[in-house]
Amino acid sequence: MLKIKNLKADIENKSILNNFNLEIKPGEVHAIMGPNGSGKSTLSNILSGKKGYDVSGEILFENKNIFELETEERAHKGIFLAFQYPLEIPGVNTNIFLKTSLNAIRKARGEKELDAIEFLKLVKLKARELKFDEDKLNRQLNVGFSGGEKKKNEILQMSILNPKLSILDETDSGLDIDALKIVADGVNSLRKNDNSFLIITHYQRLLDYIKPDYVHVLMNGKIIKSGGPELALELEKKGYENFN
């Protein structure tokens, strides 16, 4: 699904990622943990196609180099990023945003666009699954949403767009215990043989609900250790400072 080889990323001549390697196979769930400022969001931004970084190396998605693709083209191919800090877009109705997004992706894939009725049916179903307050869908996108509501909104979008690769950048931060379970259920229900997840988190707790296949520790611009779920427990005990 995703193969990252020798990725190097600088911002303003400061090295953030260096010699970063990672492979995610279809159906796998990978978790990345790492201290603040270690480059986790930088990694997700670069995977999404965000500009403004000095990057080199290789990013293969379904065996094709996506380095040259625009952000929206990557989204059309099935890459989804749940943002650490979801953006507010004043004046834009959440439902309309979601529908425009879904139809842009469907159109790019040569699929039939959904009309208003079909879309509302889908969005209602998903909102109910995620216990997302439907009234919020008629509000301006993320404007006045609480931190947790914004995160849930990201997961709602993910479940509607049904991506192949979902990158969750600290989606669990700021969620209450119930919401955490709902979000985990949402992820688990999307888990299939042919789609994958990259989950960035600071807390082992999320991984109790979403069992990852691999856990990676990101420090000094690269993965310094990989292992199974037990690695997260070990990390929680020791902290990064005493970890090696």
Add this chain to the structure above:
Amino acid sequence: MREKQIDKLKDYKYGFTTDIENIRAPKGLNKEVIEFISKAKKEPKWMLDWRMKAFERLKNLKEPNWQKPKYPKIDYQDIYYYSAPKSASEKPKTIDELDPKLLETYKKLGIPLQEQQRLNGIAVDAVFDSVSVATTFKDKLNEVGVIFCSISEAIQKHPELVKKYIGSVIPLTDHYFATLNSAVFTDGSFVYIPPGVRCPMELSTYFRINASQTGQFERTLIIADKGSYVSYLEGCTAPMRDENQLHAANVELIALDDAEIKYSTVQNWYPGDEEGKGGIYNFVTKRGLCKGINSKISWTQVETGSAITWKYPSCILQGDNSVGEFYSIAITNNYQKADTGTKMIHLGKNTKSKIISKGISAGFSDMTYRGLVDISSKAKNSTNYTQCDSLLMGNKCGAHTVPYIKNKNPESNIAHEATTSKISEEQLHYCQQRGLNPEEAVGLIVNGFCKEVLQQLPMEFAVEAQKLVGISLEGSVG
């Protein structure tokens, strides 16, 4: 990563010229030319006298220069003041007899005039350079007593109404461009809605500039008699040319007791090219008089075109309990400039006004909102609410807000809110991550930003306007 190249303004799809034989007045501004115009329109003497009076006054007036957008000196002797298709010099009796070239032109503009292809429920007056070439649904409107025709026809057929109201809202001597218009105005629309009648269809005028080196001097007069209602919309386009052309209009609205006029504009004159060459100077005086008690005038404008837009559609709230509204979207891109806003003059008691202005600037453009709220000492218990939002794209454009507030009545109330925001790279990236390309993203964000105003447009035009908003900003993201 790759930069997207966008062919700027490739989407000004109204930039074509119609090759048609014209009758023109000689170039220049003088008595003979005014006589020529008046004669071409078979006007009665009082009208010519009125024009001459304006022309005399013009000699003592100077062009205003307090506006933000400056422009090279206009040589008023180097303009044609009258240009009309030869075939329209005798206005055909039926639309099917109209010059096929004109029919084709309007079809291309999306305004088919022939009976079988007309837009449903919308009556159209088509003004081509200096003349109205056709007005649709006239008979149907006549059945309920609504008069909808060109101002030239009204001067001949309804002189008592024209005489009574022309210049009653914009005095002959108002200011340079208004007075110039009074001297040389050519065509525009006339609307009269009789007492108690709710106009059964949308009325609209489509202004087209076609001939080069020609100014267009529109004159429109709308009278809503007691207890009547009308919704009117104007649209405008012009060919792509290197030269700047002047469109100096006077629009007067009069609402009597309990009457309501809803006036909408979708202004899409040629804006000039991406280097700021060419485009229309849109210098327009629009004023509405809420003359009667409980009357209401509402202006809605979507201003996307023109090299320079300079206008302040205003309301004089004379009748007690009268209401004035101004909803505006102004978009400037590349080197376009706009200085626009409104004036709300509260004279009567319990008068209310509301101003919602959305300015969007991109490229190297410059936008000024200028507004006056004036509550006189007699306008007891009056209120104004003003909301003025600016959205900037990129950092080479400008946005300015210049509100003037005069409140001479302690029992009255004025509230003003203003915001300036920017479309951030982060917002664009977020939308792109959800599959939208940069144009779609900007379109979505901008339409969200102006939603409140777009909602005011008649439904038939709202969708078009929404598209136009997106197209006007093409090339502003890359």
